[in-house]
Amino acid sequence: MANTQTLERKSASTDTEHFDVLVAGAGISGIGAAYHLKTQTPDKTFVILESQESFGGTWLTHKYPGIRSDSDLYTFGYRFKPWTGQPIAAADKILTYMNEVIDDNDIARHIRYNHKILSASWSSADKRWTVEVKRSDTGETVRITANFLWMCQGYYDHSKGYTPEWDGMEDFKGEIVHPQTWPEDLDYKGKRVIVIGSGATAATLVPAIASDCAHVTLLQRSPTYFIPGRNENELADELRKLEIDETWIHEIVRRKVLFDQNEFTRRAVEESDAVKEELLAGVREFLGPDFDIDKHFTPSYRPWQQRIAFVPDGDLFQGIASGKASVVTDHINRFTEKGILLKSGEELEADIIVTATGFNLSVLGGIPFTVDNKPVNFADTITYRGMMFTGVPNMAWVFGYFRASWTLRVDLMGDFVCQLLKHMDEKGVRQVEVALRPEDKDMDILPWIDAGNFNPNYLMRSIDQMPKRGSHPEWQHNQDYWAEKDIIPTIDLDSSEFVYS
Incomplete structure (x- = not known):
C-alpha cells in the first residue's frame, strides 16, 4: 500500500508536520473516519497513524485459526459500502472489504504505517495538539501537530491478551x-x-x-x-x-x-x-x-x-x-x-x-495525554455521549456498541465530527470542549456503564480506568444504537455543553 502523504503542511516555525485532523488507528474505525473526512470535509488535511505494518486493526492482529466476525457484515460493514458476501465473514474477507474502501476513496496516501503514538499534548495557547511518534520501521521519533485528534484505535491492548x-x-x-x-x-x-x-x-x-x-x-x-x-x-x-x-x-x-x-x-x-x-x-x-x-x-x-x-x-x-x-x-x-x-x-x-x-482494556491506547502540561486521567473525566471528555479539547473517541455492530457508531460519529469541524469553521473558532452545565451540578456521577445493563469481564476488570458517566443522558454512552441513530444527527452544536474559544 502506498502511504505517501500529499496533503501535509509544514509548521511555519519548525519542520514539524501539521494537519487539520490526526486519526489514530487504521482499523475499521480509522478507515471509516478517513472516508467521512474525505467526503464531508474535503478541504481538511488529515493523516492516519497506524502502529502496525498494515491496516485492519483487530482483523490484522488476530491470526488464530477460523477468526471471523461475530456481527453480521450488513451492519458491521460501512453504510456507504455494500457488503455482498455471507453475513458472518472470515478476517481475510473483511480485510479485502476494507482494502476496497481504501482503494476506492484514495485513502492509502493518508496512512502512515509503523507509526506508534508515544504522547499527545494540547496547548491552549497554540490551539493544537503535539503528538510524538515512534517509527518502528526506522527507529526515529517524529513530531506531528494537529488541530483535532480523532482517536480510532479501539479499546484493548493489541500487544498482549488477558x-x-x-x-x-x-x-x-x-x-x-x-x-x-x-x-x-x-x-x-x-x-x-x-x-x-x-x-x-x-x-x-x-x-x-x-x-x-x-x-x-x-x-x-x-x-x-x-x-x-x-x-x-x-x-x-x-x-x-x-x-x-x-x-x-x-x-x-x-x-x-x-x-x-x-x-x-x-x-x-x-x-x-x-x-x-x-x-x-x-x-x-x-x-x-x-x-x-x-x-x-x-x-x-x-x-x-x-x-x-x-x-x-x-x-x-x-x-x-x-x-x-x-x-x-x-x-x-x-x-x-x-x-x-x-x-x-x-x-x-x-x-x-x-x-x-479475553483481552486487556486499553483506554485511548494507553497514550499519555496532557492538556496545558497537566496529565489527563481519563477516569477523572466525564464522557459526552461516549465521544468527547470534559477538560480535553478538540478530541473525539470512537467507542462502538456492545449489542450492535461497532461500525454503526463509526458512521454516526463520522457525521458528528465532520459537522463539528465545519461548525467551528463557521463560528471562526479553533477550540471546542465539553463542560458540565449548571443543570448538571447535582447530577449523579457513575461508572462508564451500568453493570446491571452490561457486564462483560474485560470491562468489569478495568472499569476504574474508564471515563465516568453522568445520570443525565448527554453524559453517557447509552449503548443504544436504535436511539442514537436519531439523537446524534440532531445534536445542537450550539447547546451549552459545547464551549468554544
Missing part, C-alpha cells in the same frame, strides 16, 4: 497459547488441545481446529449464550435473484437486520425468559435432548447482559455432536505437568492449552 495467573502454569510440559498472539508455526495436528474460555473467540477456534486435533476440549467456568443459525441472509439472496442493485440490497437488508436486532434486544429485557428458551432451543437442535444443556449452555445472567455471538451453521455444536470436540464446565484448580486439574478432581490432559480468556 491470561489469568493459575497455579502450576510453569509445571505444564506442553505449550500455552493466547489466541491474540497465536504462533504461526503452532502444530496442533493430532494433538490434544484444551481451549479455556466461553466467548466468541473460543466458539470460533474450537470448530476451526477440531478436525485436525486428536481432540479439543472447550473448558469454561460458566456458560455463554450463542445464536446458532445458517450463515446466509435470505432477504439479500432473494433480492439478488430479482437483480436488485447491490446498493439498494445493502440498505434494505441493513435496515431489516437493525430492526430485528432492536426487537430482539427489547425482548431480551422485557421477555427474557422466552428469549432464553429460544436461544437454548437453538442449541438443543444440534446437541439433542440428552445433552446437558442446563450445565453447559445455560448462563446465570439474562440474555444480552453480555455479548451474544452468532455461531454460523452451528459449527461449534456440530463439532461437539460429532465427538471431535467436547465441553467441560468447571473451575480450574491448577495446571499440572499433563494438563489441568479441575475443582471437581478431574484432570484434563493436553498437549496444548489455549487461553481464550
Whole structure:
C-alpha cells in the first residue's frame, strides 16, 4: 500500500508536520473516519497513524485459526459500502472489504504505517495538539501537530491478551497459547488441545481446529449464550435473484437486520425468559435432548447482559455432536505437568492449552495525554455521549456498541465530527470542549456503564480506568444504537455543553 502523504503542511516555525485532523488507528474505525473526512470535509488535511505494518486493526492482529466476525457484515460493514458476501465473514474477507474502501476513496496516501503514538499534548495557547511518534520501521521519533485528534484505535491492548495467573502454569510440559498472539508455526495436528474460555473467540477456534486435533476440549467456568443459525441472509439472496442493485440490497437488508436486532434486544429485557428458551432451543437442535444443556449452555445472567455471538451453521455444536470436540464446565484448580486439574478432581490432559480468556482494556491506547502540561486521567473525566471528555479539547473517541455492530457508531460519529469541524469553521473558532452545565451540578456521577445493563469481564476488570458517566443522558454512552441513530444527527452544536474559544 502506498502511504505517501500529499496533503501535509509544514509548521511555519519548525519542520514539524501539521494537519487539520490526526486519526489514530487504521482499523475499521480509522478507515471509516478517513472516508467521512474525505467526503464531508474535503478541504481538511488529515493523516492516519497506524502502529502496525498494515491496516485492519483487530482483523490484522488476530491470526488464530477460523477468526471471523461475530456481527453480521450488513451492519458491521460501512453504510456507504455494500457488503455482498455471507453475513458472518472470515478476517481475510473483511480485510479485502476494507482494502476496497481504501482503494476506492484514495485513502492509502493518508496512512502512515509503523507509526506508534508515544504522547499527545494540547496547548491552549497554540490551539493544537503535539503528538510524538515512534517509527518502528526506522527507529526515529517524529513530531506531528494537529488541530483535532480523532482517536480510532479501539479499546484493548493489541500487544498482549488477558491470561489469568493459575497455579502450576510453569509445571505444564506442553505449550500455552493466547489466541491474540497465536504462533504461526503452532502444530496442533493430532494433538490434544484444551481451549479455556466461553466467548466468541473460543466458539470460533474450537470448530476451526477440531478436525485436525486428536481432540479439543472447550473448558469454561460458566456458560455463554450463542445464536446458532445458517450463515446466509435470505432477504439479500432473494433480492439478488430479482437483480436488485447491490446498493439498494445493502440498505434494505441493513435496515431489516437493525430492526430485528432492536426487537430482539427489547425482548431480551422485557421477555427474557422466552428469549432464553429460544436461544437454548437453538442449541438443543444440534446437541439433542440428552445433552446437558442446563450445565453447559445455560448462563446465570439474562440474555444480552453480555455479548451474544452468532455461531454460523452451528459449527461449534456440530463439532461437539460429532465427538471431535467436547465441553467441560468447571473451575480450574491448577495446571499440572499433563494438563489441568479441575475443582471437581478431574484432570484434563493436553498437549496444548489455549487461553481464550479475553483481552486487556486499553483506554485511548494507553497514550499519555496532557492538556496545558497537566496529565489527563481519563477516569477523572466525564464522557459526552461516549465521544468527547470534559477538560480535553478538540478530541473525539470512537467507542462502538456492545449489542450492535461497532461500525454503526463509526458512521454516526463520522457525521458528528465532520459537522463539528465545519461548525467551528463557521463560528471562526479553533477550540471546542465539553463542560458540565449548571443543570448538571447535582447530577449523579457513575461508572462508564451500568453493570446491571452490561457486564462483560474485560470491562468489569478495568472499569476504574474508564471515563465516568453522568445520570443525565448527554453524559453517557447509552449503548443504544436504535436511539442514537436519531439523537446524534440532531445534536445542537450550539447547546451549552459545547464551549468554544
